Amino acid sequence: MRTFRTTVAAALIVSLTACGGATSGAGEDEPSAGAKGTVNLAVNPWVGYEANAAVIAYLLEKKMGYTVDKKELKEEIAWQGFETGEVDVIVENWGHPDLKKTYIEDKKVAVEVGPTGNEGIIGWYVPEWMTQQYPDITDYKSLNKYANLFKTSESKGKGQFLAGDPSFVTNDEALVTNLKLNYTVVYSGSEAAIIKAAQQATAQKKPLLFYFYEPQWLFAKEKYVRVKLPAYTEGCDKDLKKVACDYPDYKLDKIASKKFADTGGAAYQFVKNFTWTNDDQNLVSDYLTNQGMSADQAAEKWVNEHEATWKPWIPA
Amino acid sequence: MTATVPPPALQGGRVLPPATDAAGAPRRRGAGGRRTAAAVLIVLTAAAYLLFRTDGAADGNGAAARFFDGVRDWVDANRDTSPFFLYGVNYVRLGVRLLVDVVQAALYGLGFAGLVTAVSAIGLVLAGWRTGLLALLGFLSFGVLGLWDESVDTLVLTLSAVLLSVLIGVPLGVLAARVRWVGATLRPVLDVMQIMPTFAYLAPMTLLFLIGEPAAVIATMIYAVPATIRITALGISEVPATAVEAATALGSTRWQLLTKVRLPMARTTLVLAVNQTIMLALSMVVITALIDAPGLGQNIVNALQRVNVGAAFDAGVAIVILAVVLDRITTNAARQAGAHRTRRQRQWRWAGAGAALVAVVATSFIAIDPGNLPQWSAAGPVNEVVGWIELHWYDVTEGLKNGISAGVLDPLETLLVTTPWWLFVLAVAAFGTLVSGWRAALIAALAAAGIAGLGLWQHSMQTLATVLVAIALTLVVGVAVGVFCARHDRLATAIRPVLDAAQTMPSFVYLLPAVALFGASRFTAIVAAVIFAVPPVVRLVERGVRDVPATVVEAAVSAGSTPRQLLWKVQLPMARGGLLLAANQGIVMVLAMVVVGGLVGAGALGYDVVAGFSQRELFGQGLAAGLAIVLLGILLDRLTQGFHNSKGPRR
Numbered sequence: 003m004r005t006f007r008t009t010v011a012a013a014l015i016v017s018l019t020a021c022g023g024a025t026s027g028a029g030e031d032e033p034s035a036g037a038k039g040t041v042n043l044a045v046n047p048w049v050g051y052e053a054n055a056a057v058i059a060y061l062l063e064k065k066m067g068y069t070v071d072k073k074e075l076k077e078e079i080a081w082q083g084f085e086t087g088e089v090d091v092i093v094e095n096w097g098h099p100d101l102k103k104t105y106i107e108d109k110k111v112a113v114e115v116g117p118t119g120n121e122g123i124i125g126w127y128v129p130e131w132m133t134q135q136y137p138d139i140t141d142y143k144s145l146n147k148y149a150n151l152f153k154t155s156e157s158k159g160k161g162q163f164l165a166g167d168p169s170f171v172t173n174d175e176a177l178v179t180n181l182k183l184n185y186t187v188v189y190s191g192s193e194a195a196i197i198k199a200a201q202q203a204t205a206q207k208k209p210l211l212f213y214f215y216e217p218q219w220l221f222a223k224e225k226y227v228r229v230k231l232p233a234y235t236e237g238c239d240k241d242l243k244k245v246a247c248d249y250p251d252y253k254l255d256k257i258a259s260k261k262f263a264d265t266g267g268a269a270y271q272f273v274k275n276f277t278w279t280n281d282d283q284n285l286v287s288d289y290l291t292n293q294g295m296s297a298d299q300a301a302e303k304w305v306n307e308h309e310a311t312w313k314p315w316i317p318a
Numbered sequence: 319m320t321a322t323v324p325p326p327a328l329q330g331g332r333v334l335p336p337a338t339d340a341a342g343a344p345r346r347r348g349a350g351g352r353r354t355a356a357a358v359l360i361v362l363t364a365a366a367y368l369l370f371r372t373d374g375a376a377d378g379n380g381a382a383a384r385f386f387d388g389v390r391d392w393v394d395a396n397r398d399t400s401p402f403f404l405y406g407v408n409y410v411r412l413g414v415r416l417l418v419d420v421v422q423a424a425l426y427g428l429g430f431a432g433l434v435t436a437v438s439a440i441g442l443v444l445a446g447w448r449t450g451l452l453a454l455l456g457f458l459s460f461g462v463l464g465l466w467d468e469s470v471d472t473l474v475l476t477l478s479a480v481l482l483s484v485l486i487g488v489p490l491g492v493l494a495a496r497v498r499w500v501g502a503t504l505r506p507v508l509d510v511m512q513i514m515p516t517f518a519y520l521a522p523m524t525l526l527f528l529i530g531e532p533a534a535v536i537a538t539m540i541y542a543v544p545a546t547i548r549i550t551a552l553g554i555s556e557v558p559a560t561a562v563e564a565a566t567a568l569g570s571t572r573w574q575l576l577t578k579v580r581l582p583m584a585r586t587t588l589v590l591a592v593n594q595t596i597m598l599a600l601s602m603v604v605i606t607a608l609i610d611a612p613g614l615g616q617n618i619v620n621a622l623q624r625v626n627v628g629a630a631f632d633a634g635v636a637i638v639i640l641a642v643v644l645d646r647i648t649t650n651a652a653r654q655a656g657a658h659r660t661r662r663q664r665q666w667r668w669a670g671a672g673a674a675l676v677a678v679v680a681t682s683f684i685a686i687d688p689g690n691l692p693q694w695s696a697a698g699p700v701n702e703v704v705g706w707i708e709l710h711w712y713d714v715t716e717g718l719k720n721g722i723s724a725g726v727l728d729p730l731e732t733l734l735v736t737t738p739w740w741l742f743v744l745a746v747a748a749f750g751t752l753v754s755g756w757r758a759a760l761i762a763a764l765a766a767a768g769i770a771g772l773g774l775w776q777h778s779m780q781t782l783a784t785v786l787v788a789i790a791l792t793l794v795v796g797v798a799v800g801v802f803c804a805r806h807d808r809l810a811t812a813i814r815p816v817l818d819a820a821q822t823m824p825s826f827v828y829l830l831p832a833v834a835l836f837g838a839s840r841f842t843a844i845v846a847a848v849i850f851a852v853p854p855v856v857r858l859v860e861r862g863v864r865d866v867p868a869t870v871v872e873a874a875v876s877a878g879s880t881p882r883q884l885l886w887k888v889q890l891p892m893a894r895g896g897l898l899l900a901a902n903q904g905i906v907m908v909l910a911m912v913v914v915g916g917l918v919g920a921g922a923l924g925y926d927v928v929a930g931f932s933q934r935e936l937f938g939q940g941l942a943a944g945l946a947i948v949l950l951g952i953l954l955d956r957l958t959q960g961f962h963n964s965k966g967p968r969r
Contacts, residue, residue: 047623074616074623076932079529079609086528088610100934104394155723156839156919164838167623168916168925169932189925190838191918194625199837242935 040069041262041269042090044080047167048193050217051094052297053286054118058093058276060301061312068269072297076169081105081257084112090262091115091273094254096122096171106257113263115256115270119277122252123216123228124171126163129203130225142181142231149184151209161185164212166196173245174213177231180246185211200226217280219287271317278311356752363745371736380773380942387938393525407526414532417481422474430466432682434458437643439674443667445650456643461688463695465614465636472603472613473640475531479538479599484592487543491550491591492576501551508544513951515910516541516605516825517924518944521931524609525941534603534611542598546591553587554580589652596644597822604637604824605914608931618826622917627704627830628697634827635696641822704834711835719841727787727840734779739770742779750957762956765949774939774946780922781912782950784840788847788908793901796852800859800900801885810860817853825850825911833918843915843924851907855900862896863889902958909951923947 041062045055059070073080073089081101083089105112128139136151138144149161156162163185165174174187190196196212197220203210204224214226231248238247262270282304289300305312397403428436434457442450460469494501519537527533557580565579581588607615614633621630659667707715734742743766750759769778803810825846832845866889874888890897916924923943930940 073610074607074620075529075610078932078934079524082524082529083610086530088528088530104934154839155720155841156921158728167932168929188838189919189921191833192623192625194623195833195838195918198625 039269040071041266042071042073042083042088044075044083044089044092045072046075046077046080046092046094047169049219049287049291050120050283052290053283053300054093054120054276056286056290056297056301057278057304057312058273060298060305061315062269062272064302064305065316066268066272076167077171078169081112084257084259085109087259087261089259090266091256091258093256093273093276094118094120095257096124096252096254097250098171102257111260112257113260115258115263115274117277118254118256120217120254120280120283122254124249124252125214126174126211126229126231127200127214127226128209128211128229129200129207130227131204131207132209133227140227140229142183142229145211145229146182146184148209152185152211154188156188157186161211163187164196164199164210165189166213167192170213171249172213173239173242173249176243176245180244181231200224217283217287219284219291222284222288268317272315275315275317277315282308282311352752356749359745359748359752363741363748366741366744367733367737370738370741372738380939382772382774382942382945383938385938386941387935389941390525390937410536411527411532414478414482414527414535415530418474418478418531418535421478421481422471425470425474425477428678428682429685430461430688431684431686432678433470435674435681436678437647439678441643441647443671443674445647445654449646449650452646453643456639458691459639460636461691462693463632463636464689464693465617465633466688468612468614468617468633469636469640472600472615472637475534475538475603475606475611475613476596476599476640476644478531478535479542479603480592480595482535482539483543483546483595483599486539487546487591487595488550488588491547492554492580494547495551495554504547508547509955510948510952511540511544513906513955514948515913515951516602517910517913517916517927518947520606520609521927521937521940521944524931529610531611533609534606537606537609538599538602541602542595545594545598549587549591549594550584553584553591556587557583585655586652589648589655593645593648593652596648597641600637600641600644600822601824604826615824615826618824618830622826622830622833625830625834626697626701627834628695628699628701630827630830631696631700634823637824637827638819638822642818645822704831707835715835719836719839722787722844723839723841727783727844730786731780731783734783735776737779739766739775743767743770746953746957754957754959758956758959762953765953765956768949769946769953772942772946772949774923774926774943777922777926777943778946778950781909781924781947784843784912784915784920784922785847785905785909785950785954788844788912789851789901789905791844792848792851792855792904792908793897795848796855796900796904797859797897799852800856801863801890803856803860804863804889813856817856820849820853825907825914828911829914829918838919840915840920842918843912843920846915847908847911850911851904854907855904858896858900858903859893862893862900865896866892898958902955905954905958906951909947909954913947923950 043055043059045052055072059072062068062070073083075083075089077092077096077098078101080089080092081098081104084105102112102114106114126142132139136144136148139148145161152161152163153159154162161184163174163178163183165172165187166189168189168191177183178185178187190199196214199210200212200214200220201224202208204226211229220226232246234248234250239245239250256273256276258266258270258273266273286300286304289295289303290297293300295303393403397408425433434454437457438450438454441453457469460466490500490504494504516537519540523533523537527536561579561583562575565575570578603611603613604615604618607613607619614637617633618630621627621633737745743763746766747759747763750756750762753759754762769775772778799813803813828846828849829842832842832849836842836845870888870892871884874884879888912920913924913927916922916926916928919925923946926936926943927940927947929936930943931937
């Protein structure tokens with residue numbers, strides 16, 4: 003494959019010099035042109051996504067004979083990969099209307115491949131014990147009253163709002179400003195860091211206001227309550243600087259590169275067929291996070307126990 | 319510590335200006351006059367601050383950010399149409415990809431057994447049997463750690479970047495040494511390239527070259543090539559004039575002079591240049607995992623996302639092993655390159671090389687799956703230790719974090735943020751003149767003004783506050799350990815390999831233990847920065863204290879000094895040059911690390927950069943922040959650079 007690629011690249015350089023200019027996609031792998039090629043699977047940094055990727059990669063490799071190249075990339079960087087040919091498919095996309103416009107409508111390098119079946123929720127959460135002690139805390143209007151509780155070394159004298167990875171879909175800074183909340187957004191850097199803080203908040207009864215989302219395995223173990231923000235209405239989040247409403251509900255979907263859609267054959271069809279429930283994903287996430295399983299082990303366990311679910315995904 | 323380290327003029331690939339460099343050094347004044355001037359300046363600055371302080375308004379969406387957004391949109395729209403891309407940038411990308419593919423095909427083509435044999439054979443022939451054995455064990459250990467493919471991917475990128483650096487750097491180095499104006503033009507450019515924190519230029523790289531291996535190799539090359547150029551130039555200019563004269567007298571052409579006299583005579587230094595280039599490239603390659611470069615960096619990014627210290631530890635060990643093997647092969651090769659050999663010895667070497675080649679070819683046909691080696695991983699035990707510390711030391715770590723944040727960091731941050739930008743620029747200029755001379759001060763002040771112009775004043779000052787606290791802690795720890803090492807030989811010997819390993823670990827790795835212990839905070843970045851910058855500081859301090867002449871120490875002891883007096887009144891004052899140099903070296907490293915801390919909640923400029931390449935609408939602000947970081951680096955470097963120029967002990 004590699005030597006082949008080298009030859010192709012060399013030939014391209016020669017031929018392109020002849021006919022004028024190299025485009026950005028030049029010299030890349032032909033994505034899985036043959037029946038059993040390589041599928042470049044982007045892996046975004048949260049465990050729910052990894053669960054999708056684990057099962058898809060396992061089935062592609064073990065049941066369909068493909069090779070899967072997993073690439074740890076943040077969301078928007080993975081989209082850039084459609085253009086360069088580094089990425090064939092994203093298997094859990096959260097909205098991103100702006101990226102869809104750029105890469106699907108304008109550049110025409112990517113296509114939508116339909117829903118994953120997962121329902122996504124993003125919101126602001128507090129641990130359950132806080133709602134018992136401060137019953138009105140689940141309304142954003144009373145958050146300022148409690149700002150003192152959430153002070154930390156990082157929050158500059160205001161309350162701390164703990165966000166996740168800067169690459170996640172967030173409007174938090176705009177929300178804090180536009181709802182006139184006396185809070186500072188602090189980025190923990192990763193899903194794992196938020197989960198750790200949330201678990202600590204429950205175990206040690208420490209106050210915590212944080213960005214979180216479903217599907218999420220942690221909700222099966224511990225209770226967290228969503229804070230009510232002004233209700234979402236169509237288009238209220240259009241101007242990212244002026245957002246003053248809650249997050250919408252997301253129908254999570256899959257995105258593939260145009261090349262993969264055109265030439266991916268059975269692998270593309272399989273990705274297209276893939277749909278499952280939040281419970282399925284949470285189960286695999288739990289295997290991955292709490293039972294110390296590798297992606298392959300977790301996928302294998304799930305696949306062995308849910309044949310009825312995945313059988314129909316495999317194209318005849 | 320004799321022949322294995324580069325000559326003292328090289329520190330982390332930077333060739334330091336000689337201590338007596340007159341340019342930029344202030345004229346000598348009486349120490350008393352300087353002290354009075356400093357006191358007056360401090361009072362003036364404090365008074366001006368109290369008069370003019372602002373309330374530290376938040377950064378607006380600056381014009382710079384909008385400008386960069388515009389650039390991004392233009393590039394996106396024209397990537398496949400503009401001749402600049404069609405005939406320029408895209409070809410560079412294609413060419414680099416070709417290079418990577420060739421190197422990759424070669425290394426993967428050898429297979430596990432073949433590559434292990436090849437590296438051992440290269441070690442054996444170029445650097446002796448001990449190095450060969452080290453290479454053999456080192457490369458086998460990648461298989462044992464279960465990180466074979468990742469290690470080879472990292473090696474592929476490193477070698478590609480080093481090849482490019484040598485191809486570009488050696489000719490430029492020769493030119494810089496031979497043609498005066500080339501050298502003079504290159505010097506400030508190289509200065510900036512070396513101060514620039516690695517993190518700052520990932521986003522521009524993806525803008526021009528998109529993500530993937532080519533962008534990673536080019537970013538790595540930019541980071542490593544200054545060392546190649548500088549050390550090559552140093553080697554060429556050190557060729558004795560008599561040898562050149564003699565060759566000229568015998569009628570050599572200029573080309574012959576270069577290829578038969580200058581390059582061969584500089585070959586030891588040239589190998590050292592390659593050595594430094596490899597070390598720098600290796601530490602950068604890991605960070606490029608953020609823009610989709612394969613290899614060990616991916617494991618570390620992955621571990622960072624899962625806060626899995628153990629997994630990162632394994633990958634970190636593999637990187638250190640790779641670094642040690644490459645370092646030993648090249649340094650010992652450099653030593654051997656300088657040695658004279660008899661004809662017979664040379665014949666043996668050729669025979670050895672031939673035999674090794676046969677062995678490599680033969681073993682490349684043996685198919686061994688590295689997965690079948692006995693596997694070993696430190697992840698479990700390391701995670702247990704971390705878990706234990708988290709559980710039992712929680713109050714200590716929290717207390718430390720909150721104490722330093724509230725007691726030192728916050729007041730300093732408030733002070734800097736509420737300082738009006740023009741006062742800051744003036745203060746930089748005034749104190750800079752006092753410390754480093756007016757030239758350096760002018761550059762530093764311009765950098766400060768530039769930061770203000772970028773519209774990221776508040777974030778820059780927050781980053782600066784974090785850097786200042788971190789460098790203070792680094793110096794305290796570094797000086798304490800350094801002095802201790804200088805006084806206890808056995809301890810120094812024991813610590814040296816730890817320092818070696820710590821210096822080859824990519825900065826990235828240090829975030830993990832810090833984030834596991836201190837959560838997401840600015841203090842986490844400070845801790846990581848301290849761990850990252852302490853080793854070189856320890857080295858410089860130790861050398862400074864040890865360089866105090868034995869006679870002076872003897873005299874002090876016989877005059878009845880207690881050990882404490884000896885340290886405070888004699889050794890430390892006399893080692894001042896080393897200490898100040900350590901401050902200058904440390905501050906640039908600290909800045910680089912604090913910025914990477916943006917990945918784990920350290921906020922400010924580092925966060926802007928991270929957000930810039932992960933959120934489309936923040937791209938412009940990210941690039942602006944990258945530029946602000948570079949300016950901050952220039953400012954800090956220029957301000958502290960005068961230390962070792964002007965105040966070193968007189969020799």
